[in-house]
Each structure stands twice: as structure tokens, then as C-alpha cells.
Amino acid sequence: MEILFTTLGVIAMVFIVLGLGTWVFAGLVTVSVLSLLLMADFSLHRVGVTLSRILFRAGSSWELSAIPMFILMGEMIFRSDISERLFRGLEPITARIPGGILHTNIFGCTLFAAVSGSSSATTATVGKITTRELEIRGYDRRLSIGSLAGAGSLGLLIPPSIVMIVYGVQAEVSISKLFMAGVLPGLLIACLYSGYLFYQALRFPQKAPREVNSKVSMRESAALLAPVLTLIFIVIGSIYSGIATPSEAAAVGVGAVVLMLLFERQLSWKLFTDAVQATILSSVMVCSILVCAALLSTAVGYLHIPRDLATFIGSLELSAPVLLLILALFYVILGLFLDGISITVMSLPITLPLVVQAGFDPLWFGVFLVIMVELGQITPPVGFNLFVLQGLTGEKLGAIALAAFPFFILMCVAALLISIFPQIVLVLPNLGG
Amino acid sequence: ATLDFSNEYNDKSIHAQGDAYFIEQVEELTGGSVDIALHTSGSLGFKSADHFYAVADNAVQIADTLAGTIGGIDPIFLLSSLPFVADSVDEAQKLYEIARPQYAKVFEDNDQILLYASPWPASGIWSEEMVNSTDALTNLKIRTYDKNGTIAFKEAGAAPVLLSWADVVPQLSTGGISAVLTSAESGANGSFWEHLNHYTEIRYAVPLNMVHMNRDAFEDLSDEEQAAILEAAKRTDAHNWETVRSRLAENYAELKSHDVNIYTDVDPGMAATLKAAAEPAVQEWLENTGSTGQEILDALKAE
Amino acid sequence: MLFARGYIGLVKRLNQGAGILCGTLIVYMAAHILLEIVLRLFNTSTYVLNEFIGYAVATMTFMGLGFALERGGLIRVGMVINRLSPNAAMILDLVISSVMCAMFGWLSWYWGINVSRSYSRGITSESLADTPLWIPEGAVLLGLILLCLTLSSRVLSLIVFRKTPIDLEPR
Ligand code: NA
Numbered sequence: 003m004e005i006l007f008t009t010l011g012v013i014a015m016v017f018i019v020l021g022l023g024t025w026v027f028a029g030l031v032t033v034s035v036l037s038l039l040l041m042a043d044f045s046l047h048r049v050g051v052t053l054s055r056i057l058f059r060a061g062s063s064w065e066l067s068a069i070p071m072f073i074l075m076g077e078m079i080f081r082s083d084i085s086e087r088l089f090r091g092l093e094p095i096t097a098r099i100p101g102g103i104l105h106t107n108i109f110g111c112t113l114f115a116a117v118s119g120s121s122s123a124t125t126a127t128v129g130k131i132t133t134r135e136l137e138i139r140g141y142d143r144r145l146s147i148g149s150l151a152g153a154g155s156l157g158l159l160i161p162p163s164i165v166m167i168v169y170g171v172q173a174e175v176s177i178s179k180l181f182m183a184g185v186l187p188g189l190l191i192a193c194l195y196s197g198y199l200f201y202q203a204l205r206f207p208q209k210a211p212r213e214v215n216s217k218v219s220m221r222e223s224a225a226l227l228a229p230v231l232t233l234i235f236i237v238i239g240s241i242y243s244g245i246a247t248p249s250e251a252a253a254v255g256v257g258a259v260v261l262m263l264l265f266e267r268q269l270s271w272k273l274f275t276d277a278v279q280a281t282i283l284s285s286v287m288v289c290s291i292l293v294c295a296a297l298l299s300t301a302v303g304y305l306h307i308p309r310d311l312a313t314f315i316g317s318l319e320l321s322a323p324v325l326l327l328i329l330a331l332f333y334v335i336l337g338l339f340l341d342g343i344s345i346t347v348m349s350l351p352i353t354l355p356l357v358v359q360a361g362f363d364p365l366w367f368g369v370f371l372v373i374m375v376e377l378g379q380i381t382p383p384v385g386f387n388l389f390v391l392q393g394l395t396g397e398k399l400g401a402i403a404l405a406a407f408p409f410f411i412l413m414c415v416a417a418l419l420i421s422i423f424p425q426i427v428l429v430l431p432n433l434g435g
Numbered sequence: 436a437t438l439d440f441s442n443e444y445n446d447k448s449i450h451a452q453g454d455a456y457f458i459e460q461v462e463e464l465t466g467g468s469v470d471i472a473l474h475t476s477g478s479l480g481f482k483s484a485d486h487f488y489a490v491a492d493n494a495v496q497i498a499d500t501l502a503g504t505i506g507g508i509d510p511i512f513l514l515s516s517l518p519f520v521a522d523s524v525d526e527a528q529k530l531y532e533i534a535r536p537q538y539a540k541v542f543e544d545n546d547q548i549l550l551y552a553s554p555w556p557a558s559g560i561w562s563e564e565m566v567n568s569t570d571a572l573t574n575l576k577i578r579t580y581d582k583n584g585t586i587a588f589k590e591a592g593a594a595p596v597l598l599s600w601a602d603v604v605p606q607l608s609t610g611g612i613s614a615v616l617t618s619a620e621s622g623a624n625g626s627f628w629e630h631l632n633h634y635t636e637i638r639y640a641v642p643l644n645m646v647h648m649n650r651d652a653f654e655d656l657s658d659e660e661q662a663a664i665l666e667a668a669k670r671t672d673a674h675n676w677e678t679v680r681s682r683l684a685e686n687y688a689e690l691k692s693h694d695v696n697i698y699t700d701v702d703p704g705m706a707a708t709l710k711a712a713a714e715p716a717v718q719e720w721l722e723n724t725g726s727t728g729q730e731i732l733d734a735l736k737a738e
Numbered sequence: 739m740l741f742a743r744g745y746i747g748l749v750k751r752l753n754q755g756a757g758i759l760c761g762t763l764i765v766y767m768a769a770h771i772l773l774e775i776v777l778r779l780f781n782t783s784t785y786v787l788n789e790f791i792g793y794a795v796a797t798m799t800f801m802g803l804g805f806a807l808e809r810g811g812l813i814r815v816g817m818v819i820n821r822l823s824p825n826a827a828m829i830l831d832l833v834i835s836s837v838m839c840a841m842f843g844w845l846s847w848y849w850g851i852n853v854s855r856s857y858s859r860g861i862t863s864e865s866l867a868d869t870p871l872w873i874p875e876g877a878v879l880l881g882l883i884l885l886c887l888t889l890s891s892r893v894l895s896l897i898v899f900r901k902t903p904i905d906l907e908p909r
């Protein structure tokens with residue numbers, strides 16, 4: 003019971019400190035300091051030496067470099083005419099589909115997820131390119147932001163995925179099989195999202211005005227789409243040919259955009275420096291939040307919150323379906339204020355044996371867990387996709403969270419579907435024997 | 436109060452299991468009056484390289500640290516990862532017993548006490564094609580895990596690649612690398628047999644993890660509790676050296692069940708090439724440690 | 739008044755410099771990763787990619803904090819602050835900025851102790867570069883100090899001019 007009190011205490015502090023208007027990165031540090039001082043009985047000295055060291059450690063992890071790289075790639079595309087060509091090229095296709103180019107958010111994120119292992123990078127890059135165009139074309143802002151938030155988190159489910167690697171190493175489950183297992187559920191979620199956009203567009207046509215009188219022919223469309231398709235092909239190709247690791251692919255994207263703009267004589271010094279300056283602002287915002295969230299994870303680790311909660315769940319001796327339901331709730335609660343990797347490493351030593359004992363396949367559970375973690379990306383107060391979108395659009399955090407809510411529900415539906423039909427997860431990895 | 440114990444490895448790893456054994460022993464010896472919370476998989480946010488000063492500053496009270504990662508604090512910690520110095524667990528244990536006072540002293544000078552060691556199973560070469568000749572080493576894209584390995588394999592004509600552990604499997608599946616220098620155990624944990632079918636037991640090194648405790652936290656305990664901690668550490672030390680021996684047989688059985696070819700007879704030519712290639716690393720270490728290093732190696736030879 | 743203007747101007751200059759450094763680091767990251775990929779095709783490597791990129795990311799993140807804060811690039815939740823009267827909002831901002839300045843100052847103090855230990859003991863990373871750790875650690879420390887300076891200049895500006903530094907500039 004005491005652990006429930008502690009958990010609620012931390013969540014309440016996050017709500018209050020962030021709600022008062024503290025910058026998010028600083029608020030996360032504040033809550034970490036307060037949690038350690040007030041709830042873990044640390045001395046001021048111990049808090050200082052602990053958190054300052056974590057600040058450096060979390061900041062100097064090289065995987066973070068994918069964020070500035072992908073953001074720079076997006077900024078350069080945004081500032082050249084590649085993005086505008088992309089949307090004109092899509093007109094003949096999207097004009098026929100209810101929802102129109104809103105689907106580019108879903109489709110773009112799904113494709114981009116095959117390149118990027120993180121959800122923040124996916125949301126930031128695709129969002130940079132699509133939000134302005136969608137607004138110009140009069141699409142409903144709420145649907146546009148919500149679909150980005152939801153689809154952006156596919157970066158974790160569709161390989162490559164950092165969370166899956168962490169799960170695979172911890173649970174000693176084959177990472178290659180996990181990657182395969184994520185593909186169909188990822189596509190399932192993308193389809194659910196697109197289906198929702200269809201429904202909304204048919205029900206409320208004003209939310210998704212279609213450009214029925216587009217004069218772009220199919221042939222012109224192919225030419226307009228060529229630059230973006232080439233870029234995606236180069237980046238995905240660099241990963242699957244083994245030339246670059248998933249963490250390096252972002253820099254390949256930057257290199258490819260620079261070459262393409264040089265080739266098309268679009269690369270001016272101004273375009274480049276503007277893109278870099280915008281990249282500094284966005285990536286400092288995203289990276290600093292990710293780094294400071296690591297401090298909160300450390301504090302929560304010292305408070306033993308995930309461990310004690312999971313132990314408590316284990317002591318209930320629940321039946322398999324109820325256990326799964328309670329674990330889902332447990333992960334959604336942790337997802338309110340923790341990042342996915344921390345949730346995974348802190349809870350698994352206790353939850354995995356429970357799950358295996360209840361008869362679930364660890365491979366299947368990995369995918370289930372990733373979906374749970376994706377949910378946490380779009381729930382306030384600490385939801386990384388929400389923060390990225392706030393930075394991109396300047397909307398209020400609450401409004402973004404509300405816009406993302408239908409997509410949160412759809413993702414829960416996907417989790418339910420893979421629980422009823424585990425084959426959705428297992429069929430691909432089992433093909434390979 | 437609870438003592439926090441940080442460890443970078445997952446809870447099924449040989450190190451985490453050794454640490455769990457230690458905690459059990461402490462619990463048994465003190466009747467539960469000392470509470471130790473083990474945080475596996477680096478879940479407190481510390482990496483091995485952070486542990487030395489995290490424990491010195493009492494940010495955590497106990498930590499399980501890969502010795503090689505703190506070689507920049509004192510070169511003595513590189514001893515166990517020197518290539519081809521100790522080529523069996525027996526040798527590695529002897530080397531540890533010879534050098535233990537030196538290790539303990541560095542911890543002592545930094546407000547810590549050395550509790551016990553946790554040895555790794557010996558590192559070998561996991562590879563796509565059989566690697567058991569000098570020629571096979573040429574331009575071999577092999578993932579190495581530390582500075583000495585990188586230098587040695589570069590000298591031997593291979594193309595060592597530095598990758599984070601997380602990137603290893605993706606790179607194996609796409610062919611970015613074709614070999615990995617690591618233990619049979621680590622490869623098994625990563626299901627390497629999905630990509631690599633050969634394991635050559637080159638007996639490269641038996642790296643050590645060190646488990647160390649903050650001295651103030653230790654002295655805050657009662658005399659009986661302190662004695663219990665030391666006794667538990669002694670038991671765990673013995674237990675870990677036993678486990679690493681039995682673990683190898685288990686690992687090999689697992690590898691065989693996944694059709695991995697194991698080569699225990701290393702081609703003498705390749706062994707000589709690698710040993711010669713490793714010599715600069717050993718020399719550099721001797722220069723950095725001065726007479727202490729030489730005395731340790733001499734004592735090992737004398738046994 | 740004059741002092742306040744001078745101090746605010748100085749911090750602004752420092753942040754401009756830090757911004758240039760961050761931009762350079764971003765370009766450096768792309769270049770180093772691409773170089774590494776090319777070298778690997780020729781069976782060689784810089785052998786320090788992960789390490790140096792890690793330092794670059796850390797430096798960019800912390801050095802850029804002041805720069806981004808000044809330009810309103812760091813997000814905050816407007817739930818309460820947007821509903822207050824301008825005067826009350828300014829006072830709340832003043833309180834938050836002061837508390838954050840104190841907190842990051844306090845954390846920098848502890849980090850500073852660590853950096854000076856790394857420096858005086860000559861601690862290096864365990865890699866082919868044997869990087870003296872005080873350099874990347876010191877860069878993060880400088881970033882934290884710059885953040886504190888930026889926050890203090892914001893506090894000063896709010897007290898003296900009742901405006902944030904960015905609003906002081908003529909439009
Ligand atoms: Na992905």
C-alpha cells in the first residue's frame with residue numbers, strides 16, 4: 003500500500019511542477035530532486051552527486067545523435083521544395099481517398115519507422131514536413147496532430163527499435179525475431195489509424211477537404227514523388243545492406259539530402275544555416291527532455307516503484323487474462339511519467355517470470371510491452387510525442403493530448419486484438435523456423 | 436536502511452546471479468537485518484564506467500563493475516582484460532589472487548572496499564565462416580569490446596569494428612559484421628546462432644567484474660553485520676569462480692543443440708599471430724603500471 | 739539599469755557563441771558518422787565514433803540549453819501561467835526562474851567537484867583516444883553554468899524591466 007502512495011506522490015508532483023509552468027526539462031529535474039529528498043530520504047549531498055552524474059551519463063549516450071540528425075534531415079526537406087513536391091505528387095492518389103493527405107501522416111510515419119528506432123525522431127521529422135502543408139490545405143488541426151502523435155510512436159514497434167533491443171537483451175529473446183514480430187502489429191495499428199481517418203472524413207467532410215480538381219497526372223506525380231522516395235530508399239537501403247547501423251542511418255539521410263539539394267542547385271548557405279539553427283532549437287528541446295527524464299527514472303528506481311508494484315501484482319496470483327489486464331494498467335500508469343526503456347528495464351525482472359509462468363510467449367509479450375510503452379508516449383504529463391508536437395505546433399499540451407486520445411484508444415484496441423489473436427505477432431517470426 | 440546495489444547486466448547474467456547469491460548469503464548471515472536492493476540492467480542509470488566514483492561518493496553503496504571500463508582511473512584494472520595473459524579460468528583465478536591486494540588498495544584509497552570478483556567466461560570468436568587460421572583473420576569484420584582487443588585484432592590484420600552491444604545483432608543480420616569477440620555465454624544470450632555457426636575458443640581473456648562497497652556505508656553497519664558482509668563476499672568469490680567453470684559446459688551444450696561448431700583446438704599459427712599482435716597492448720600496460728605490473732606477471736609465471 | 743542591460747547583453751552574446759558551437763557540433767556529428775561509414779567500407783575505422791559522438795551530443799544538449807531557453811525553444815505547460823493576469827504571470831515566471839537557477843547552480847556545483855577531480859587525477863576514458871574526461875565533462879559543466887547565467891539574466895530582466903530578455907529587443 004505504501005508503494006501506491008509513493009507512486010501517486012511522484013505522479014502528483016510531476017503534474018504540479020509541470021503544470022505551474024516550469025520548463026519541462028527543468029521540471030523533470032525538480033521532481034527527481036524532490037522525490038529523492040522527500041521520499042527516499044537522501045541527503046542533499048547524495049542527491050547532488052547522484053543526479054549530476056546521471057545528467058552527464060544520460061547526456062553522453064551516442065544513440066541520442068539520431069535525433070539532431072533526423073531533425074536536420076527534416077528541416078532541410080522542409081526548407082527546400084522537396085516537401086511541397088511530395089504533397090503535390092500525392093494529390094492524384096489522395097484525391098480519391100476519404101481523408102486525403104491526412105493519410106500521409108500515417109503512411110509517412112510507418113515508412114519512417116522502418117528507418118528510425120525512436121518515436122521522438124519519427125514524430126519530429128514527419129511532423130516537420132506534414133503539419134504546415136496540412137494546415138495550408140485546410141485539414142482539421144486536431145486530426146492532423148492526433149494522427150501524428152499516434153503514428154509517430156510506431157517508430158518503436160516497426161523495426162529497427164531501441165526498446166525492442168533493450169527487451170531482447172533483457173529477456174534473452176532473439177532480437178531478429180522480435181523485429182519480425184513487430185511488423186504485422188505495426189501495420190495493424192497503421193490500418194486502424196487510417197480506418198479512423200476514413201471514418202472521420204466520411205462523417206465530417208469539412209475536416210478533410212479533398213483536392214478533387216487536381217491537375218497533376220499520374221506521370222507528373224511519379225516525378226514529383228521521386229526525390230522523397232529516393233531518400234527513403236537510400237536510408238532504408240543503408241540499414242538493410244549492412245552499410246550503416248540503425249543509429250547511423252540518420253546521418254546517411256542528412257548526407258543524401260545535402261547531395262540531392264546540391265544536385266538540384268537548391269542548397270544555399272541560408273537554407274543550410276537556417277536548417278541548422280532550427281535543428282539546434284528542436285533537438286536541444288527533445289534531447290534535454292530525454293536526458294532529464296533519465297533523472298526521473300533514476301529517482302523512481304531508488305524508490306523501487308516499478309519493482310515493488312510488480313511484486314505486489316505478483317503476490318495477487320491472478321489468472322492469465324486478469325494478470326495481463328492488470329499488467330497493462332500497470333504499464334499505462336508507469337507510462338504516464340516514465341520513458342519506455344526505463345519502464346522495460348525496471349519492471350521486467352519481476353513481470354517477465356510472472357508472464358512466462360502464466361503461459362505467455364516471451365516473444366509475444368515483448369510486442370505487447372512495446373505497445374504499452376507506445377501508449378506512454380502519448381499520455382500526459384510526460385509524453386515525448388506530445389512534447390515534440392508542442393514544440394512543432396505551439397499548441398497547448400492538453401489540447402495535443404486530447405487530439406491524441408482517439409489514437410490512444412485505437413492502440414489499446416490493437417493490444418486487445420493481439421491478445422485475442424497472438425498469431426498476428428507470432429506468424430512472421432515463426433516462418434523463419 | 437536499504438543498500439542500493441547497481442549492476443549493468445540483465446538478471447539472468449552470470450554477474451547478476453552472483454550478486455543475488457551474495458545478497459542471499461548476507462540475508463542468511465545477518466538474519467535479514469541488512470537489506471540490499473539489486474538494480475539490474477543499469478536501471479539506476481549508471482554504467483560500469485560510472486560505478487567507481489558513484490560508490491566513492493556514496494551515490495550507490497555497492498556496485499558490480501567491469502574492471503576494464505575503469506582502466507582510465509588506474510591501469511591496474513586493465514590486468515584481467517589483457518589479451519592472452521591468462522588463458523584459462525585456473526590461470527585467471529591465480530592472477531586475481533596475486534593482484535587482489537593491488538586492486539583492494541586502489542579501492543581502499545578511494546573510500547571503498549573490494550568485496551569479491553565476478554569472472555566472465557573466456558572470450559572466443561563467434562563467426563559466420565570458420566575462423567581458425569591466420570588467413571581467416573585477414574580483413575575479418577569483427578566486433579571487439581575494448582581498446583586492447585581492437586589493437587590486437589588490427590595488428591593481426593583483421594578489421595575490428597567498435598559497436599555498442601545493441602547494434603551487434605542488427606549488424607549481424609545485415610552482414611555489416613561477420614564475427615564477434617565475446618564469450619560463448621554472451622553469444623548464447625543474444626541467440627547468435629541465428630547468424631553465426633562457428634565458435635573458436637581462442638582463450639583470449641577472462642575479464643573480471645569487481646564488486647565494491649562504499650566504506651562509510653560499510654562502517655555504518657554493526658560489527659556483526661560487517662563480519663557477515665565480509666563472510667558473504669568470501670563465499671560469493673568462491674561461488675563465482677566455481678560457476679564460471681560449470682557454466683562453460685552448459686554453454687557448449689546449448690551451442691551444440693543449435694548446431695554451432697565449436698573449435699577448441701586452436702590453430703597454433705593463428706594462436707601465435709594473435710599472441711604476437713597482442714604484445715604491444717601488454718607492453719603498453721607494463722609501461723603504464725611500472726614495477727607493479729611486472730611483479731604481478733612475474734609472480735604468475737613463477738606459479 | 740545600465741548594469742542590468744550590460745549583463746543581459748553579455749549573456750546574450752555568450753549564448754550566441756554557444757549556438758554557433760552547437761551548430762558546428764551538429765555538422766561535425768553528421769560528418770564523423772559518414773566518414774566512419776566510408777572508412778568501414780575500406781576495412782578501417784576511426785575507432786572513436788561512439789565515444790566522440792556521445793560527447794558531442796552531450797555538449798550540444800547542455801550548451802544549447804541557454805540558447806534555446808532565451809529563444810523560447812524549450813517547452814513549458816501553460817495551464818496555470820496562461821490563466822493568470824500579466825502581473826501575476828510575471829511573478830510566477832520570476833519565482834520559477836529563480837528556483838531553477840538555484841537548482842541548476844547547485845547541481846553544477848556537484849558536477850564541478852567531479853570535473854575538478856577528473857582533471858587533477860588525470861582520469862581518461864577507456865578507449866583508443868584515451869580522452870581526458872575533464873574535457874567532455876567540463877563542456878557539460880560550462881553548459882550548465884551558461885544555463886544558470888541565462889536564468890539569472892532572465893530574473894534580472896524580469897525584476898528591472900518586467901520583461902523577459904527576448905522582449906527587450908526592438909521588434
Ligand atoms: Na523503428
Ligand code: NA
Nearest residue numbers: 337378381384
Ligand atoms: Na506518458
